[in-house]
Amino acid sequence: MALAMCLVRVLRITLQPDTDAVRLVLEGRLADAWVSEAEATWRHAQAIRHGRSVEVDLRDVLAVDDAGRALLGRMAQAGARLLACGCAMREMVREVADAAPVVRELRTEGEERLS
Numbered sequence: 001m002a003l004a005m006c007l008v009r010v011l012r013i014t015l016q017p018d019t020d021a022v023r024l025v026l027e028g029r030l031a032d033a034w035v036s037e038a039e040a041t042w043r044h045a046q047a048i049r050h051g052r053s054v055e056v057d058l059r060d061v062l063a064v065d066d067a068g069r070a071l072l073g074r075m076a077q078a079g080a081r082l083l084a085c086g087c088a089m090r091e092m093v094r095e096v097a098d099a100a101p102v103v104r105e106l107r108t109e110g111e112e113r114l115s
Contacts, residue, residue, distance in 0.1 A: 009028075009029060009032075010028050010029070010034070011026060011027065011028040011029055011030060011031075011034035011037065011038065012025075012026070012027040012028055013025070013026060013034075013037060013038055013041050014027075015041055015044065015045055017048060017052075018052075019052075020052060020053070021052050021053045021054065021055045021081075022045045022048060022049045022052050022053075022054050022055070023054075023055045023056075023057055024038075024041060024042055024045050024054065024055070024056045024057065024080075025057040025060075026038060026056065026057065026058055026060070026061050027060035027061065028060070028061065028062060029061070029062055029063045029064075029065075030058075030061050030063070030064045030065070030068035030071070030072075031063060031064065031065035031067070031068055032065065032067075034068075035065070035067040035068050035071050038068075038071060039071050039074075042054070042056070042071075042075060042080070046078070053079070053080075053081060054075075054078075054079070054080040054081070055080065055081045055082075055083055056072070056075055056080050056081070056082050056083065057083045058072075058082060058083060058084045058089060058093065059083060059084060059085045059089075061084075061089065064092060069092070069096055072093070072096045073096045073097075073099055073100045074100075076096055076097045076100040077100040082096070082097065
C-alpha cells in the first residue's frame with residue numbers, strides 16, 4: 001500500500017498579545033501569498049505593541065521561501081525576536097538576523113550598545 005504525501009501549502013497566523021510581548025505565531029509554510037498575510041499581521045502587531053517587544057514564533061514553520069526570508073530580515077531589522085527550533089530553521093534565522101543591519105544606540109558614556 002502506497003502512502004500519499006500530504007504537502008502543507010498553508011500558513012496559520014496567530015497573534016498573541018501578552019503582558020511582556022506581542023507574539024506572532026506562524027505554523028506551516030511561510031511562502032507565496034502567505035508572506036504578505038504574515039507581513040500585514042506583523043505590521044498590526046507593531047501598531048498594538050505599546051512599548052512591548054515583538055516575538056515571531058517560527059517553531060512550527062516547515063519551509064520558508066525567498067520572500068519569507070526577506071520578511072524575516074525586515075522583522076529582525078525592526079527589532080523582532082525570531083524564535084526557532086531545529087537545526088535548519090535555527091541556522092536560517094541566524095543567517096537572516098546576521099544579514100539584517102544592526103541597530104546601534106550611542107550611550108551617554110560614548111559606549112556603543114547593540115539592540
